[in-house]
Amino acid sequence: MSDFDESNPTQVSEGAPEAAPAAPAVPAAPPTWREVWQVPVLVVSAIALAAGLFMVVSTAPKPDYTGDLASATSQVEAGQYGDALQTLNTKVMPLVNARVLSPEQERKFFLLRARALAMGQREMGLDRPENNTSILAEYAEAEKRHAVLDERDQYYLAMAHTSLGEMDKAIIRADRLSDQERGRRVEVFQRIIDLCLGPGPRNEVLALELLTRLTADPMGSEGERLWALARQIRLLVAQGYAGEAIDKGVRAIVRMRSPDPTDLGGAYIELGAAYLAVDDAASAREKLELATTLLGPESEPMARVHLMMGRIEHRAGRLEAARDRYIAVVQTFSFSEDLPAAILGLAEVQAQRANIEGGTQDEAIDHYTTLVHMLTTGARHAEVTQARLGDSLQGRFNEQFAQGNHRTALSYAALGEKLFGIDNAPPELVRSLGQAHRKIAEELLAAAGPSAVSLAELDPATQREARAHLIRAGEYSRQFSQRMVEHDRTAEADALWQAADDFDRAGDLDASVLSFRQFTSDFPGDKRGAMARMRLAQAFHARGDIELAAKEYRQIIEDRDSSSGPTGVMADAAYVPLAKCLLSDADPSNDAEGERYLQTVLGGGAGTSQTSAYRAALLEQGEHAYRTGRYEQAITAFEEFVQRASSGAPAQGETGLHEVYYRLGEAYRRSAGSIATTLEAALPDEEARRLDLARRERLAKAMELYEQARVRLDDHRGRTALQDLYLRNAHFYMADCAFDLKEYATAIRLYDAAKDRYSRDPASLVAMVQIVSALLAQGEADKARTANTRAVRFFESLPASAWDDPTLPMTRKDWERWLRSQETLGTFAGANTRSE
Numbered sequence: 001m002s003d004f005d006e007s008n009p010t011q012v013s014e015g016a017p018e019a020a021p022a023a024p025a026v027p028a029a030p031p032t033w034r035e036v037w038q039v040p041v042l043v044v045s046a047i048a049l050a051a052g053l054f055m056v057v058s059t060a061p062k063p064d065y066t067g068d069l070a071s072a073t074s075q076v077e078a079g080q081y082g083d084a085l086q087t088l089n090t091k092v093m094p095l096v097n098a099r100v101l102s103p104e105q106e107r108k109f110f111l112l113r114a115r116a117l118a119m120g121q122r123e124m125g126l127d128r129p130e131n132n133t134s135i136l137a138e139y140a141e142a143e144k145r146h147a148v149l150d151e152r153d154q155y156y157l158a159m160a161h162t163s164l165g166e167m168d169k170a171i172i173r174a175d176r177l178s179d180q181e182r183g184r185r186v187e188v189f190q191r192i193i194d195l196c197l198g199p200g201p202r203n204e205v206l207a208l209e210l211l212t213r214l215t216a217d218p219m220g221s222e223g224e225r226l227w228a229l230a231r232q233i234r235l236l237v238a239q240g241y242a243g244e245a246i247d248k249g250v251r252a253i254v255r256m257r258s259p260d261p262t263d264l265g266g267a268y269i270e271l272g273a274a275y276l277a278v279d280d281a282a283s284a285r286e287k288l289e290l291a292t293t294l295l296g297p298e299s300e301p302m303a304r305v306h307l308m309m310g311r312i313e314h315r316a317g318r319l320e321a322a323r324d325r326y327i328a329v330v331q332t333f334s335f336s337e338d339l340p341a342a343i344l345g346l347a348e349v350q351a352q353r354a355n356i357e358g359g360t361q362d363e364a365i366d367h368y369t370t371l372v373h374m375l376t377t378g379a380r381h382a383e384v385t386q387a388r389l390g391d392s393l394q395g396r397f398n399e400q401f402a403q404g405n406h407r408t409a410l411s412y413a414a415l416g417e418k419l420f421g422i423d424n425a426p427p428e429l430v431r432s433l434g435q436a437h438r439k440i441a442e443e444l445l446a447a448a449g450p451s452a453v454s455l456a457e458l459d460p461a462t463q464r465e466a467r468a469h470l471i472r473a474g475e476y477s478r479q480f481s482q483r484m485v486e487h488d489r490t491a492e493a494d495a496l497w498q499a500a501d502d503f504d505r506a507g508d509l510d511a512s513v514l515s516f517r518q519f520t521s522d523f524p525g526d527k528r529g530a531m532a533r534m535r536l537a538q539a540f541h542a543r544g545d546i547e548l549a550a551k552e553y554r555q556i557i558e559d560r561d562s563s564s565g566p567t568g569v570m571a572d573a574a575y576v577p578l579a580k581c582l583l584s585d586a587d588p589s590n591d592a593e594g595e596r597y598l599q600t601v602l603g604g605g606a607g608t609s610q611t612s613a614y615r616a617a618l619l620e621q622g623e624h625a626y627r628t629g630r631y632e633q634a635i636t637a638f639e640e641f642v643q644r645a646s647s648g649a650p651a652q653g654e655t656g657l658h659e660v661y662y663r664l665g666e667a668y669r670r671s672a673g674s675i676a677t678t679l680e681a682a683l684p685d686e687e688a689r690r691l692d693l694a695r696r697e698r699l700a701k702a703m704e705l706y707e708q709a710r711v712r713l714d715d716h717r718g719r720t721a722l723q724d725l726y727l728r729n730a731h732f733y734m735a736d737c738a739f740d741l742k743e744y745a746t747a748i749r750l751y752d753a754a755k756d757r758y759s760r761d762p763a764s765l766v767a768m769v770q771i772v773s774a775l776l777a778q779g780e781a782d783k784a785r786t787a788n789t790r791a792v793r794f795f796e797s798l799p800a801s802a803w804d805d806p807t808l809p810m811t812r813k814d815w816e817r818w819l820r821s822q823e824t825l826g827t828f829a830g831a832n833t834r835s836e
Contacts (some may be wrong), residue, residue: 081120111138117135151177154173156176167195167203189210233267242278245270265299284308310322310329314349320347329343341372361405371384372418378810396409397416410437410440433472438498441506444462444469445458474501479629481496501535516535530569534570573606575600575617582594583624602618631674672698672737706734748774772788772825
């Protein structure tokens with residue numbers, strides 16, 4: 001609330017009667033550009049008047065019934081409106097509340113307060129809704145007491161009603177003015193017309209009616225008729241009748257005999273705008289140049305001249321000249337009503353120049369940002385509407401998006417979202433926001449190289465950024481889909497599918513499940529239905545909902561022969577993931593079923609051996625055999641997978657060879673371990689030699705495979721956490737294989753390399769203790785003792801919780817070996833002596 005408003009007489013005390021203002025005929029006028037830009041200046045003025053307007057509640061002295069009213073009357077007549085209100089509020093109001101004044105004195109009290117408010121506000125250049133409401137209330141109290149209002153009171157009432165949008169009431173009051181006060185009536189009418197044609201709710205019918213009255217008034221001056229003519233031209237142009245506006249304007253100006261230059265200049269400006277509306281740039285320029293000769297270079301109407309001239313230059317492609325014209329408005333006429341239109345023109349020119357010259361869009365974006373801020377903070381303009389600015393921003397988005405400048409395009413779309421708010425944003429804008437976020441995510445993926453087909457291939461920072469963009473893309477696509485309901489069924493389906501895909505790629509499994517499930521439900525006949533069900537099952541699977549995933553996979557297979565169901569390709573692709581669900585759940589009773597599904601694929605029941613489904617079945621068979629300790633079967637399956645996968649590029653999402661090399665190495669190492677266990681039993685010599693040779697061959701093969709896995713994983717960009725684990729363990733297991741082969745020098749070298757690579761990792765202890773054992777096996781007891789001291793020191797530097805990690809490559813066997821090594825080294829000799 002303003003300082004001036006704090007003196008609102010209707011808030012003086014509970015004893016003061018209060019009149020409710022009548023409902024406005026049209027909504028109250030919004031703040032104009034002038035008011036918005038002038039508020040800081042007006043606040044300074046308001047502070048000066050605040051002392052006189054501020055309500056001071058105090059005990060009144062013994063009243064002088066006539067003296068205080070007379071003082072207030074003198075203060076009003078002297079222009080001391082703040083002092084007058086202070087006198088009325090502090091000295092006379094208590095008497096009104098006490099009901100000791102005569103009816104005549106009460107009438108005078110309310111009239112004086114109304115006039116002080118109206119004249120004080122007018123003097124300060126304020127036009128605040130709360131003050132206008134108080135003015136009406138004070139006059140209502142006076143009229144309720146049968147006060148007779150003079151013509152200035154009718155004028156103040158008319159202006160207050162006008163500012164509050166109560167146009168019919170304003171006209172009634174203005175019509176009560178006599179011909180002697182005709183100038184004030186014209187002022188009221190002109191104010192109503194400007195508001196009816198302004199940025200707020202337009203009332204072109206009422207504006208035209210009042211314009212007709214002004215032009216038909218025989219007492220009207222040429223200046224008034226030219227003022228009305230300018231508005232009539234502007235109104236006709238806005239209604240799409242620019243040709244009629246030109247005819248009317250030319251005929252009217254011809255009849256003028258001695259017009260005021262300023263009034264004639266204003267009419268020429270609007271006539272120039274009309275010519276521009278019919279694409280007659282030459283005539284428009286001629287009329288605007290005539291206006292320039294009639295107006296002072298810094299007169300306010302010149303802002304519109306520069307604006308129109310800027311548009312002429314802009315349309316002609318003379319961007320520098322257009323820019324200069326728009327800048328003239330911004331810099332010289334910053335309080336003009338045409339300021340926002342000039343800023344918009346400047347933004348569009350700067351964007352176009354940047355496109356031509358290859359520069360950045362930063363300046364254009366700054367100007368658009370200014371306009372968005374203006375419109376979102378309450379100011380309005382007849383030309384620069386929310387829709388007009390939104391269309392311009394969409395145009396800039398389209399340009400940048402087509403050029404591949406997706407981040408810049410997103411900046412324009414984001415301004416559009418701020419302008420409208422997402423709930424009221426046009427559907428095209430919502431779709432654009434999704435498109436921009438999606439393209440940026442794809443650019444991040446592409447920058448990671450041709451091998452990066454998913455977010456998992458990216459470094460953590462890039463992965464987070466790409467994921468955020470994909471999620472936003474999904475959210476906007478889902479909103480666009482909702483906007484298309486009952487409008488465009490195809491667009492609705494496409495957008496929902498895109499949203500589901502975005503969420504799925506981002507790894508937002510909950511949103512992905514929700515979107516794919518909705519797609520399969522809402523669009524059962526869509527050709528993408530089979531893929532949607534498959535993606536839904538995969539999302540369930542990734543989320544750990546094994547039963548739901550298995551249910552969807554089964555349904556895909558069962559619907560293979562349905563005319564409305566999934567295609568055979570999807571059914572073929574569902575066998576292996578269904579088998580994985582059955583083999584990985586907690587129910588061993590369905591493992592046989594899962595294995596049958598794998599055999600169906602490997603037997604050619606879901607395509608040839610060249611398909612990705614066949615390779616996936618091999619991989620899963622190998623994994624299942626490995627998990628169940630059937631290492632020979634695992635080796636067979638993994639080796640066939642490597643052979644087939646090496647002959648062609650892997651399908652999207654297919655496990656890479658670097659991981660399979662590691663798993664195959666694991667299978668060989670575990671197989672060697674199983675053979676070693678067998679060798680512990682009494683066996684015929686020849687069988688023992690055969691098995692030991694097989695064990696050694698498997699260990700050597702495992703070393704070779706671990707090395708291949710290490711090299712491939714080391715070179716692989718954007719490794720996952722699982723791949724990092726494989727890479728670390730490959731270093732240690734390769735050394736373990738050499739140790740088990742009794743190639744101790746090689747084992748020590750490999751353990752040293754692993755220790756140096758992972759010097760801060762608890763896994764380094766594995767290398768340290770194995771080096772101790774290897775040195776002992778070589779008979780290097782002193783070196784072993786030194787190595788053991790380092791191992792003990794490292795062990796003691798770690799918290800006990802470090803050994804709770806189940807991924808560490810240090811097994812019970814390794815701990816027992818270290819214990820035996822320490823016993824061999826005599827580490828516990830002191831304890832044995834004490835016990836003796």
